[in-house]
Amino acid sequence: MTEDLINNKDIYFPSYLGSNDKLITLLNRASQTLCDWFSNSNKNGPLPFDENFKCIMPEKDGNSAEDLFSEIESLLNNSFNPVHPGSLAHLDPPPLVFSILGDLIAAGLNNNLLAYELSPSVTLLEESLCKWFAMKLGFKDSSGGIAASGGTLSNLNALIAARNNAGLGSNPNSVLLVSEDAHSSFIKCIRIMGLNDTNLVKIKTDNQGRMDINNLRKSLDKCLTENKKIFAIVATLGTTVRGAIDPIKEISDICKKRKIWLHIDGSIGGIFAVTSIPIEGLNNICQANSITINPQKIIGITKTSSLLLVSDINALKNAFSTGLPYISSIEDTTNRGELGIQGSRPAEVIKLWLGLRFLGLDGIEDILKSSIKRKEFFIENISKNKFEIYSGPLHIVSFLPKGLTTKDSDFWTQAKVNELMKNNFMLSRPKFKGKYYLRVVMGNYNTKYSHIEELLRFLETYQ
Numbered sequence: 019m020t021e022d023l024i025n026n027k028d029i030y031f032p033s034y035l036g037s038n039d040k041l042i043t044l045l046n047r048a049s050q051t052l053c054d055w056f057s058n059s060n061k062n063g064p065l066p067f068d069e070n071f072k073c074i075m076p077e078k079d080g081n082s083a084e085d086l087f088s089e090i091e092s093l094l095n096n097s098f099n100p101v102h103p104g105s106l107a108h109l110d111p112p113p114l115v116f117s118i119l120g121d122l123i124a125a126g127l128n129n130n131l132l133a134y135e136l137s138p139s140v141t142l143l144e145e146s147l148c149k150w151f152a153m154k155l156g157f158k159d160s161s162g163g164i165a166a167s168g169g170t171l172s173n174l175n176a177l178i179a180a181r182n183n184a185g186l187g188s189n190p191n192s193v194l195l196v197s198e199d200a201h202s203s204f205i206k207c208i209r210i211m212g213l214n215d216t217n218l219v220k221i222k223t224d225n226q227g228r229m230d231i232n233n234l235r236k237s238l239d240k241c242l243t244e245n246k247k248i249f250a251i252v253a254t255l256g257t258t259v260r261g262a263i264d265p266i267k268e269i270s271d272i273c274k275k276r277k278i279w280l281h282i283d284g285s286i287g288g289i290f291a292v293t294s295i296p297i298e299g300l301n302n303i304c305q306a307n308s309i310t311i312n313p314q315k316i317i318g319i320t321k322t323s324s325l326l327l328v329s330d331i332n333a334l335k336n337a338f339s340t341g342l343p344y345i346s347s348i349e350d351t352t353n354r355g356e357l358g359i360q361g362s363r364p365a366e367v368i369k370l371w372l373g374l375r376f377l378g379l380d381g382i383e384d385i386l387k388s389s390i391k392r393k394e395f396f397i398e399n400i401s402k403n404k405f406e407i408y409s410g411p412l413h414i415v416s417f418l419p420k421g422l423t424t425k426d427s428d429f430w431t432q433a434k435v436n437e438l439m440k441n442n443f444m445l446s447r448p449k450f451k452g453k454y455y456l457r458v459v460m461g462n463y464n465t466k467y468s469h470i471e472e473l474l475r476f477l478e479t480y481q
């Protein structure tokens with residue numbers, strides 16, 4: 019059916035005439051292939067990778083559509099499958115159906131969020147959606163935001179704005195304070211900003227994995243005596259290994275008093291703020307200068323989808339605006355390329371917007387509540403006398419049999435990950451406080467209590 023398509027140069031691009039029947043045929047076939055992959059996931063497991071997977075490179079002649087569809091099938095069959103109910107390793111849930119559609123539309127649109135003239139409707143959409151989120155989080159009218167491809171980049175946008183706001187430029191004495199359990203990408207951010215690892219001050223956490231306020235105060239005083247210039251404190255709203263939430267009210271009081279920029283890394287937990295789910299610290303997030311939210315991590319907006327929201331949009335303009343001499347501008351609309359690090363950017367906000375519109379606030383709440391319930395079910399049913407368990411208010415649990423040495427933790431977790439994978443459960447293996455743990459992330463809506471019971475049986479019996 020699709021065999022002759024490659025010989026016809028018309029299909030290089032969509033046609034501006036007629037009904038694009040050939041493209042429709044290709045898209046239908048692609049939809050069918052993708053949906054077959056979804057429905058076969060139970061057969062293949064969460065990570066059916068075969069080392070012999072062939073990566074064939076482009077040749078002189080283009081390949082036929084048939085060849086390419088067979089390559090696509092092979093690619094899919096050798097991919098991580100987030101739809102499988104045993105996919106519980108990372109913050110990579112199944113894709114929301116309306117986000118899949120959104121990605122397709124964004125690809126076809128091929129608009130560019132660099133500038134209004136290259137993406138008029140999508141520019142307004144991104145601006146409005148950022149504002150909507152910012153207001154939901156409790157920011158005022160001066161607020162706004164910018165999309166980026168992931169939590170790392172949203173955090174980096176915030177830190178650059180914070181340093182600029184503090185007037186520190188490339189001052190080598192500039193420091194950033196984060197908790198010792200903050201995401202590893204803050205080291206990368208610091209390096210990109212021309213600083214080094216010593217410019218990242220790590221604050222100890224308490225026994226719940228939250229930033230220790232006394233240690234924060236001591237570190238702030240130490241920075242002062244050493245003439246270090248603090249450009250921001252980061253509070254994490256959902257740490258990567260155990261889902262802990264830093265004491266946002268106390269940290270924001272300190273930031274206000276000392277006039278320090280507060281950034282909240284809400285990559286994991288920030289999205290809870292648009293629901294009525296009572297999570298500690300959420301009431302106070304509007305005290306921050308900037309917040310990262312990363313809806314790809316729990317509610318299934320397809321990658322990548324991350325937003326940086328700021329209480330004052332001028333902070334982004336001041337840090338990033340250079341003028342775009344080759345682009346026309348219109349009054350009262352900022353070209354989005356002037357608000358962050360990225361220049362050309364796809365219209366990825368469409369999949370966020372469609373995903374959210376499709377779910378509604380009730381749907382978002384349903385997905386988040388169900389994640390927490392699965393986590394609670396897991397914790398209720400795991401043997402507390404056998405395992406040490408680390409988990410905060412969110413949907414992440416790290417655990418390890420009690421009494422293991424560092425070496426044994428390495429051995430046990432590796433063996434366990436392999437055994438579980440053979441039985442179609444994919445868990446991760448973070449290194450945390452010097453030992454390896456198993457981590458389960460309960461963000462997969464396809465995972466039922468019966469799957470969790472099965473997982474627990476493997477954990478308990480294979481010890």
Ligand SMILES: Cc1ncc(COP(=O)(O)O)c(C=O)c1O
Binds near residue numbers: 257285286
């Ligand atoms: C708390 C936190 N912040 C930031 C990030 C980085 O996000 P990304 O991988 O989307 O850049 C992660 C990733 O898991 C995270 O858990």
